[in-house]
Amino acid sequence: MFGWYNHDTLTRYNSTSIDCQFIAIIPITYLIHFIFEGCFLPPLAVMIALYCYIFLKIRSGRAVMSAETSTYKQKEHQLATSLVLVLALFIVCWLPLHMIQSITYYNQSIHVPPIALYFGILLSHANSMVNPVVYAFKIPKIKREYGKIWRRVIGQQQQADTNSSRTPASNTTDSHDG
Numbered sequence: 001m002f003g004w005y006n007h008d009t010l011t012r013y014n015s016t017s018i019d020c021q022f023i024a025i026i027p028i029t030y031l032i033h034f035i036f037e038g039c040f041l042p043p044l045a046v047m048i049a050l051y052c053y054i055f056l057k058i059r060s061g062r063a064v065m066s067a068e069t070s071t072y073k074q075k076e077h078q079l080a081t082s083l084v085l086v087l088a089l090f091i092v093c094w095l096p097l098h099m100i101q102s103i104t105y106y107n108q109s110i111h112v113p114p115i116a117l118y119f120g121i122l123l124s125h126a127n128s129m130v131n132p133v134v135y136a137f138k139i140p141k142i143k144r145e146y147g148k149i150w151r152r153v154i155g156q157q158q159q160a161d162t163n164s165s166r167t168p169a170s171n172t173t174d175s176h177d178g
Contacts, residue, residue, distance in 0.1 A: 082138035093127035096120040
C-alpha cells in the first residue's frame with residue numbers, strides 16, 4: 001500500500017509456487033516502521049495515558065462518593081480493570097513479535113532463532129482468541145450472553161443426540177416387524 005512489498009518474493013517465485021511464510025511475504029521494514037512504530041506504539045501510548053487518566057479519576061472520585069454512586073463507581077472500576085487486562089494481554093501477545101523484529105532489523109549481528117519468531121507470530125494470533133475469553137469472565141453482561149449461547153448450543157446438541165439415538169432404534173424395530 002505504501003510501496004513496501006517484497007521484490008525478492010515477486011522475482012523468486014512464479015505464480016504456481018509461492019512459499020507463503022510470514023517472513024517471506026511481509027518485509028521487515030514494513031513491520032518495523034509502519035506496523036510497530038506507526039500503528040502499535042502511538043496507539044499504545046495513547047491507551048496507556050487514557051487508562052492512567054481513568055484510574056486517577058476513579059481513585060479521586062472514591063473519596064467523595066455517596067452510597068448511591070458507590071455501586072456505580074465499583075462497576076466502573078471493574079470495567080476499567082477488565083479493559084486494562086485486555087490491554088495487558090494485547091501487549092504480552094504482540095510485543096514479543098515486534099521486539100524480535102526490531103532486534104533483527106536494528107542489530108543484524110544478533111541471530112534470533114526461527115522458533116522464537118514463530119512463537120511471537122503464534123502469540124500475536126493468540127491475542128484474537130484470548131479477548132473473547134477475557135470478556136466472558138470479566139464483564140457480567142457478556143458472561144450472561146455467552147451462557148445463553150452455550151445453553152442454546154448444548155440444548156441443540158442434546159436434542160441432536162436424542163434424535164440420533166432414537167433413529168437407529170426405530171430402524172431396528174421396523175426391520176423386526178417386517
